[in-house]
Amino acid sequence: MNIKYTILGFLSWRPLTGYDLKKLFIDTIFIYWSGNNNQIYRTLVQLHHEKLVTNEVQHQENGPTRKIYTITEKGLSELRIWVQSTPELPQLRNSFLIQLAWADQLGPEELDTLLKKYEDEIHVQSLMYHEHKKRNLVNPARTKRETYLWSMISDNVIASYEHELAWIRTLRKELGE
Amino acid sequence: MNIKYTILGFLSWRPLTGYDLKKLFIDTIFIYWSGNNNQIYRTLVQLHHEKLVTNEVQHQENGPTRKIYTITEKGLSELRIWVQSTPELPQLRNSFLIQLAWADQLGPEELDTLLKKYEDEIHVQSLMYHEHKKRNLVNPARTKRETYLWSMISDNVIASYEHELAWIRTLRKELGE
DNA sequence: GTTGCCATGTAAGGTGTTACATGATTTA
DNA sequence: TAAATCATGTAACACCTTACATGGCAAC
Numbered sequence: 496m497n498i499k500y501t502i503l504g505f506l507s508w509r510p511l512t513g514y515d516l517k518k519l520f521i522d523t524i525f526i527y528w529s530g531n532n533n534q535i536y537r538t539l540v541q542l543h544h545e546k547l548v549t550n551e552v553q554h555q556e557n558g559p560t561r562k563i564y565t566i567t568e569k570g571l572s573e574l575r576i577w578v579q580s581t582p583e584l585p586q587l588r589n590s591f592l593i594q595l596a597w598a599d600q601l602g603p604e605e606l607d608t609l610l611k612k613y614e615d616e617i618h619v620q621s622l623m624y625h626e627h628k629k630r631n632l633v634n635p636a637r638t639k640r641e642t643y644l645w646s647m648i649s650d651n652v653i654a655s656y657e658h659e660l661a662w663i664r665t666l667r668k669e670l671g672e
Numbered sequence: 673m674n675i676k677y678t679i680l681g682f683l684s685w686r687p688l689t690g691y692d693l694k695k696l697f698i699d700t701i702f703i704y705w706s707g708n709n710n711q712i713y714r715t716l717v718q719l720h721h722e723k724l725v726t727n728e729v730q731h732q733e734n735g736p737t738r739k740i741y742t743i744t745e746k747g748l749s750e751l752r753i754w755v756q757s758t759p760e761l762p763q764l765r766n767s768f769l770i771q772l773a774w775a776d777q778l779g780p781e782e783l784d785t786l787l788k789k790y791e792d793e794i795h796v797q798s799l800m801y802h803e804h805k806k807r808n809l810v811n812p813a814r815t816k817r818e819t820y821l822w823s824m825i826s827d828n829v830i831a832s833y834e835h836e837l838a839w840i841r842t843l844r845k846e847l848g849e
Numbered sequence: 850g851t852t853g854c855c856a857t858g859t860a861a862g863g864t865g866t867t868a869c870a871t872g873a874t875t876t877a
Numbered sequence: 878t879a880a881a882t883c884a885t886g887t888a889a890c891a892c893c894t895t896a897c898a899t900g901g902c903a904a905c
Contacts, residue, residue, distance in 0.1 A: 504774040585766035599818035641776035
């Protein structure tokens with residue numbers, strides 16, 4: 496369901512093609528996405544069916560034909576309603592915690608190898624997101640408040656990784672003692 | 673996939689029925705689960721098919737028939753391999769962040785109402801998990817190290833909610849200024 | 850001439866969720 | 878006597894992911 500409102504959100508900003516959306520998804524830190532465009536195109540078809548968007552086919556002389564999607568009044572109002580709906584709790588699904596729960600069968604070195612792998616992964620992600628925020632590729636920045644909100648959203652994601660990093664480092668240190 | 677290894681993990685502890693697993697799922701803080709037993713029973717059938725578990729039907733005089741599942745050698749070795757496999761990154765899916773990204777269309781009071789709802793939800797969850805840890809219902813506690821690992825796993829989940837709470841409070845405070 | 854970018858999609862499979870279904874025993 | 882607990886499952890659907898498929902243009 497999230498992908499639906501993410502797309503409506505971007506379209507509330509300006510008309511876009513599926514390909515534009517794909518790039519925005521890649522460049523937006525807080526969007527979880529598999530990396531495959533499949534979902535985007537399917538969701539666009541569905542949104543069109545629900546009359547939340549319209550599309551215009553644009554034949555280009557150099558380059559492939561594009562479908563430019565524009566949000567409708569109905570789409571805008573549905574987005575507005577969703578934005579105000581009761582928030583869901585974050586889904587904290589960390590399969591590493593499940594791995595760890597049954598990791599006492601490992602020897603000290605094996606366990607530390609596992610922990611180190613996780614630490615390194617988290618570290619890399621953390622650095623990546625910091626870079627990402629610095630580059631600040633996607634930002635509607637229509638108002639001061641919106642810029643602030645987007646900045647806080649990035650901070651939320653970055654902080655999650657930093658807390659995770661601190662946690663795994665404590666764990667490794669305390670197990671070493 | 674996680675549910676598979678979660679079940680194998682619990683079965684590595686001792687033989688259990690689907691119903692036992694259901695209760696363990698409810699009482700275990702780091703397990704994400706929809707609340708419906710469907711997945712458990714389906715996974716048990718699949719595990720049996722893969723010969724990772726065996727089952728024994730037990731007819732009881734008072735009470736319904738139970739199927740007691742026991743992990744096999746093959747199951748134990750598959751669990752061990754999985755435990756040592758390269759950890760996945762946590763999936764941070766927080767649809768509230770997406771809501772917030774398009775929330776600049778709201779007036780100051782509307783926005784604060786939304787933020788307050790989220791704060792309250794997170795707060796309640798945070799308290800719940802604290803209580804949960806205090807009660808400490810599920811804990812294999814076979815070794816000191818295992819007890820420590822399980823404690824750190826709980827802390828990880830609890831800390832996530834606490835950081836989220838701190839973040840949303842900062843956000844509300846700074847927007848109020 | 851091969852890689853990367855622009856631009857669109859289909860097919861199939863896996864995972865997760867909601868709703869439904871049954872029936873006995875124990876507790877309030 | 879109504880609700881909760883014990884104990885098992887089916888059916889259908891929604892959602893998500895992986896892999897496959899096409900084809901022109903630009904840059905190196």
